[in-house]
Amino acid sequence: MRNTLLSLALILPILLSSCSSGKKAYEQGDYYSAVLKSVNRLRKNPKHKKSKEALRNSYPLALQTLEQNANTALTTNQQYKFKLALQSYEAINRLYREIQASPGARKVIHKPKNYFDKVAELKQKAAEESYAIGLELLSHNTREDAKQAFFNFQDANNFVPDYKEVREKMAEAKFIATLKVIVEQIPVPTLYSLSANFFQDKIEEYLHTQYHSNQFVRFYTQQEADAEELQYVDQYLRLQFDDFTVGETHIERNTETVTRDSVVVGTATLDDGSKVYVYNTVSAKITINRKEVISRGLFSMRVFDSNSNAVLTHRKFTGEFVWFSQWGSFNGDERALTDEELKICEASEVPPPQPQFLFIEFTKPIYSQLTNAVNGFYRNY
Secondary structure, three states, rough: OOOOOHHHHHHHHHHHOOOOHHHHHHHHHHHHHHHHHHHHHHHOOOHHHHHHHHHHHHHHHHHHHHHHHHHHOOOOOOOOOHHHHHHHHHHHHHHHHHHHOOOOOOOOOEEEEEEEEEEEEEEEEEOOOOOOOHHHHHOOOOOHHHHHHHHHHHHHHHOOOOOOHHHHHHHHHHHHHEEEEEEEOOOOOOOHHHHHHHHHHHHHHHHHHOOOOOEEEEEEEEHHHOOOOOOOOOOOEEEEEEEEEEEEEEEEEEEEEEEEEEEEEEEEEEOOOOOEEEEEEEEEEEEEEEEEEEEEEEEEEEEEOOOOOOOOEEEEEEEEEEEEEEEEEEOHHHHHHOHHHHHHHHOOOOOOOOOHHHHHHHHHHHHHHHHHHHHHHHHOO
């Protein structure tokens, strides 16, 4: 199991240091963060008194804590003793570099300490340590141990690039750790094969190039598995339409009488000869036709264990797309119509899109649901 406690202990204060003062961090016992925050403040304002005080008080304590951590690691039989010690010394070296880069901080801490001489030696030992642990884990020949072996080889390569045969071992561990899944996409009727192929190609593209939720899962087509001569696969991911309808058409016709009050219908001459507008209620009989073309589908995702053929998950997703067209006519006074009603009456019946377009549209929400389900299911493998 990878030891990350110290890494988190070092990284978390750095993150917190951006939003809290050096003095506050010092008072909370977060000496490492207090140093970084104070140095950063002094870089902007070399005369900042509180930051000077916080730096003067926190640096010796931060140094003492990190040195104790390193010494403790080196004098015990911890599995990652050299890695842990290296992390502490690198943290001390970071404090050294930060102080040296801040004139205001250098006036407070005149001789910051560094362990540059120890880091090179410890990197070699940490690489050897992680490499040996990786070999031991890899010999267990299980997915979970291979994962941990991969991370150990990765650490070894970070400590000493191209250490021994670390790149080959990383590749070997990655292959054993990777869940191998063959994707089976069931064909649809020939009439919709063009659009179905487009949809299925999007799924293939996602699984092969856009899926990044888990680096230890790889999706294969059967052809890819055969080409690589895989000795075994772990799962089968079967994708198919259980049912779909394209172009289900409904036409509705609605006729009603509409009116509008206080419409100017003319003028009148008063006794004194002046003219005034005459208002009245106008009406019209309007007929609106609405054609709806509905396309929908039900899609299944099943995952089978390759050894037992047991169903590990079975999810269903629905998608629907409704295309519509409206046109109409009226008798009477057009001033009784709203702008929208008048626009509809000026329109003509429009033919629906081709079935291929309708198929693609109703699969869009299915694609979104499917990719979310794949991410969720395989995230923890």
